[in-house]
Amino acid sequence: MNDFRSLNGQLCFAVYETAGEFNKLYTSVLQPFGLTYPQYLVLLALWEKDGVTMKELGAKLDLGTGTLTPMISRMQENGWVRKERSKEDERRVFIYLEEKAHQQQGAITKRVAEEIELCQINAEEYKELMTRLNDLHQKLKKRTNSAGA
Amino acid sequence: MNDFRSLNGQLCFAVYETAGEFNKLYTSVLQPFGLTYPQYLVLLALWEKDGVTMKELGAKLDLGTGTLTPMISRMQENGWVRKERSKEDERRVFIYLEEKAHQQQGAITKRVAEEIELCQINAEEYKELMTRLNDLHQKLKKRTNSAGA
DNA sequence: TACGATTAAATCGTACACGATTTAAATAAA
């Protein structure tokens, strides 16, 4: 029991620190492109599916408008994306990638991959960790949702 | 190779999201105590070893003074900790737990444990995930350090 | 048609988080 409580502290700390470490690593790689880590995650999402609403994007990244709205505005100012209010439903705003985002996709992806490869994580390790992370993520999310109801 | 790059995106995303999920879960539990998640991590560190300098605390939590100074100030205002400038070396500031932090340790720890137990994570899963997270954390950190030199 | 409820974004206030700079104290060197 006490053992279990001690583990709690260690796990939340491990996740917290690893997230911070990822943040620093990606920040150093992305800085030359004039991108932050969360902004890069937005690009990842849009490269996969372009032209989505704020709501969809927020759902994908698990971010509210309080975070997303100012972030997308900055990305628009920097020429990465474009906002377009829907004609059919003027409440909705679609986000589209700008040319710059398409042109630099290769270079950005390449630099990130190079940097990650320096860490010498093999694919097996990768997949195993991700499976367990997603598993934990699901359990945490399920609890959060049912508690909020 | 492309497989590998795709994994990169997925892993950094999984870590990002899991950290966010932890944040939300802990926030909901800690709110009634008037604590934030990072503030709780500070208490965890101080419950383990009280009376440390800002520098030591920053090293333990991997946080700079730009984050720590205002955070500790808030915790002082809320009666969790006390700052004391060292007599021997006036550059250093020691942080001590206040009575409130000692008194509420049990209640806080109990509530957190209760909430985590709802997630139904067994001890094996826990340890396995943590081992892998720490492993990744080390690799990321090593790279960051050597690159910074 | 009108009007209350719902929905999508934007806005606001608070709290991290980081790198860069500044301030002040201690230490080392000249």
Place this chain on the structure above:
DNA sequence: TTTATTTAAATCGTGTACGATTTAATCGTA
């Protein structure tokens, strides 16, 4: 001893992140 260097915190500017509120548009129903 005076000065240069180093060190510990604090401060500053920018950018997330979140919950709560606000604004504006759409929808449902009488």
